[in-house]
Amino acid sequence: MDHAIDESDDRSMNVMNYLNEIADEFPSAISLAAGRPRFLFNERLSNEALARAMIAYERHASGEVDGIRPRASLLQYGRTAGLIPELVAAQLRTDERVTALYDRLLITSGCQEALSICVAVLCPDPSDTMLVCNPTYAGVIGAARASRVPAFPLSNETNDLGEAIEKAVYNVKLVGRRARVLYLIPSFDNPTARVLNEDQRRNVLYVCARNRIVILEDNAYGLFRYEGQALAPMAALDESGSVLYLSTFSKTLAPALRVGAVTVPRTLFGDEGAAIDLMNQLIERKSFMTVNTSQISQAIVGGILVEQNGTLKRWIEPALLSYHRSRDAMLSQLRISFASISDRIHWNCPAGGFFLTMDLPFPFDAEAARVCAEKHGVLVTPMRFFALDKSQDRRVRLSFSGEEPDQIRMGIEAFAMYISTRLESEQRGWLQA
């Protein structure tokens, strides 16, 4: 157990700093590393547009078309749960099919705060443990560590996630701990791009409910599907009250807003009082972390939701189109650039999200990433940065959300050059040996 935590020191902790540092050092390198939205439509978020959104929100809040603006209260401290739970709950119901009740929704300073609050509140006892996929989003390991909650990785030996959870519950119990929470990104996982199908979702729900494990479902990428049928989030399939739904406006609107939310189900494992109690604990924790989320940011988000009639589907359309093109460019260039070694290099073909995963025939670490940037002008992310053990040392995450198709093609070509150079030098070493 503690071993798993210690290893996260070497791996998952430094992703964000590393990415920023190396990007600063090689500013002209093409970035297939950063998992951030691309802004092609800045005029929709110009200062004038932000001011317009705030006015739209204020009109909405005052219930009049051009009546009194509740300006003074907007500029003040406000409700810890937020100004706009009704608007956000309505959007989640419309766009993501999640049964979100406005009085079970806490607005947070980005999804990271929601995560951080949930982990701390759901694991109050020193023996409480969080289950995570391996690899997983680095921020969840950081949040766990900040609250001194051990993160236990699910085994990758089985493809059956339910079985892996049962096994983890058992192993956690063996060392005197208790699995309380499972963190999961079921749609277009960061960093692996994995999507759980509906059967897998139902199976995880079943196993977690049986073991009274709360699922923290992070759905940052769910709306970014480029082909195929949308899958219902686990929170929409949840019948036992086991899913806390984490959402964010960082990908749909802008990271700079720092507005996210956690939605608590109507009951917690069938107990309505327990759900209300949990909600109150989350609110209290939030009040001691950041008091409340910027009401200026909330008014901007609220105003855009009002202007968009409660759905962001139309708003994200141009971004979807653009990411779709970038993903296609990456996939087709991968096929071209790696044609000659397609037996040794593998990657997945996600139907959405911001990333894909590539398996390499050799280990790839921070030093390799630096060489890649310096010698070949391309930034990629070693998968080991997201890992709790050595299992991910021969993988990279390639992001297609940050660059235009042309850049992506050049980036993949450059990465292929790096790989063939490295394979050649290894072969030379092997021949000389």
Place this chain on the structure above:
Amino acid sequence: MDHAIDESDDRSMNVMNYLNEIADEFPSAISLAAGRPRFLFNERLSNEALARAMIAYERHASGEVDGIRPRASLLQYGRTAGLIPELVAAQLRTDERVTALYDRLLITSGCQEALSICVAVLCPDPSDTMLVCNPTYAGVIGAARASRVPAFPLSNETNDLGEAIEKAVYNVKLVGRRARVLYLIPSFDNPTARVLNEDQRRNVLYVCARNRIVILEDNAYGLFRYEGQALAPMAALDESGSVLYLSTFSKTLAPALRVGAVTVPRTLFGDEGAAIDLMNQLIERKSFMTVNTSQISQAIVGGILVEQNGTLKRWIEPALLSYHRSRDAMLSQLRISFASISDRIHWNCPAGGFFLTMDLPFPFDAEAARVCAEKHGVLVTPMRFFALDKSQDRRVRLSFSGEEPDQIRMGIEAFAMYISTRLESEQRGWLQA
């Protein structure tokens, strides 16, 4: 030790919720309870003004008068330490005489986040303990508890704060713990309005440096002085590198921005490497709480600082004038309303801040506050909400920042009615007994 912590459950935890609830229940009651800024100058923070500030910041950041706006990067994720450390450090140097280095300044989602991060990072060991005044700001107790750090109250038996600290260090050591941090609001304390003079400040600095205790100096109210000479913050007097300076724009600009900062000294107890290491730990912790502070809020703050030539002294002038009038109205009405029982009711006369403290001849709790609001139409805050023991049960905090002079006079008169009614009924009870 643990006793002190447990008692905070009953007292200091519910202030914010309580204040909101009772204010909702009696909306027409005059509030002498809320410790929030008053907005008389909303046009300075209109949506147009906010947009103008963002443009001013963007021009400043791009280094051109009307050049390219770095819009896309503003809307993105950004540096964890923030966009505007240089501008904030310059303002702290100018307005508050604090030697703030921009590379030792972390922008936070309000001062509460700064507090929360500092407590967690400075007290990593389960035996680490925080010293607090008693009463103290409720948010610090919450932050301590969220990180499972015990808060140990300084004794009120001596007026010598240095002596109280030495005693606390000793008592904490007796139970196998170690005092690591002291939280202090040396100017116009919340909730007591106490101001430490320069000798007291130097004495606290000396005692803390001797015991290697880091001082978290919260200076939310320092600029709000209505008469007399401004005192240098402790961070400005600090020669040994023991003060982390917490600042906020909630009182000077608007709470809704949620922008605060923590400034680390050049050295930590003379060790420059230790200060840099601490800074990096604070940044890492911040990244796992909220990633970074809203860059929209930061651009607004940055833009106002640019527009105001780096100082907020002129900006807050009208607010100072207004709070000054409200404080004078409160003090003169107190003298009038309590003339007949001036031997039994006492209060302090702070030269600044948002509050004053009143001593009562009977206990005053949440129930009493409710009666006050319901029967007499005035909201006041029981001091016990800020206390770690029973010592504050006969005191109230009266806030003059939230209302106009006329309302304040009516509020004090109403509170005097409550008190005389209660004294009479107690006397009747005594006569009948």
